[in-house]
Amino acid sequence: MSLIGGTFVCLPRFSVAEALRLVAAERVTNLYLVPTLYHDLVHHADFGATDVSSVRKLGFAGASMTDGLLARLTEAFRPDLFVNHYGSSEVYTFTIDQDAPRKPGSAGRAGLNTMVRVVPFGARDPAATAEPGEEGEIAVIAGGDEAFEGYWRRPEADAKAFRDGWYFTGDTGYADADGDLFVTGRIDDMIITGGENVSPVEIESCLSLHPAVSEVAVVGLPDERWGKVVAAFIKRRGPVESADLDAYCRAAGLPSHKLPRSTVFVAEIPKSPVGKLLRRRLVSGDYEPEAASAFPSHTSVEALT
Structure with a gap:
């Protein structure tokens, strides 16, 4: 925000009522929240009486957003830009969808300096790419500048996560015929x-x-x-x-x-x-x-x- 001459409004502890008050008072133009906090925002008793007309851009990450919440946010804000980021602490951003309502559930395509593919469950070779629509484990190239080098003093975790220069996320998903990625959950889930x-x-x-x-x-x-x-x-x-x-x-x-x-x-x-x-x-x-x-x-x- 400093780079583009903007203002960052931060709550020391998230409160829906306080967030709504600040949106109106500071004329906040961009919101970036996890889906749960968006849910709490639009379902709060104060939302209908709060002027949120300044908000023109929405972004989310951290979890998949349900189709119902996506539709509710689109109706409530009518944003000019609605972005879904998918990534992790290990490699930062994997994929970006800059028009989330266009294709509900889509996490978009690979971001800058990265490569993403879906590998069939159980496959050890990251080159064994799943067919369109086939669910598998999501893998990300581990050679980019944003990728980590490994887990601190956890060789067993490294052995599980890294395969031939690719980081296996433990997330499940599939790519559709257009090449857009859909994240369906965690392997453990x-x-x-x-x-x-x-x-x-x-x-x-x-x-x-x-x-x-x-x-x-x-x-x-x-x-x-x-x-x-x-x-x-x-x-x-x-x-x-x-x-x-x-x-x-x-x-x-x-x-x-x-x-x-x-x-x-x-x-x-x-x-x-x-x-x-x-x-x-x-x-x-x-x-x-x-x-x-x-x-x-x-x-x-x-x-x-």
Whole structure:
């Protein structure tokens, strides 16, 4: 911001109300947040009464953004530029999509001084590039100026991450026919149910578009028969039941093996201090169920329309 003669407005500790106040008071033109903080911003009670017309550019990184939140932000801000950055601490920026609403879910293409490819799961050779639409592990060239040299005194981590000059991120994704990258999650988060690989991000994006869903997180829970079953943890903003959400996912074309077999309504989705989703807490049962009186159990999706 100093280089271009701009002003950087920083909160010592993030507060949605204070962020909205500063946007209006400082006439902030650019916002750069993780998706969770954007969600909190547009769903805050003060948002509708806050003048955010100065904001013309949005950027996000740190996690995938659901289709529902992407649409909500586009409607709320009508930005001139909406950028998605995908990267890591190890190599900084991998890919950039400068028009995120154009193709929801896309992380775009390789940024300056880097190369990115999707390698089939289990492949040791980084040259074994996956076919368009084939999900695999995302690998990034490790020879650029922005790439790190390795993990401090962790040779076992280096051996796992580096293969013939490429850094294997541990992220899963695929490239479409246009060459745009789609990040589907972490290898550790992949749900293997009945021998099928299921990405939580795809299911979360589908459920996020339902008008009664405020937030959603999908994890795999242990199951004796299937190995793991798909479980959706939902924070509701309106009355909706599991059967309604199941019907909604089916109508959206979600395959049967990706449909949640368990739906849990929670008071909050657990997150880290910087707003990243903590799936492990959901798997371990460390969450607060929704209050029994939050929404009448007999209501359905029809009540919302």
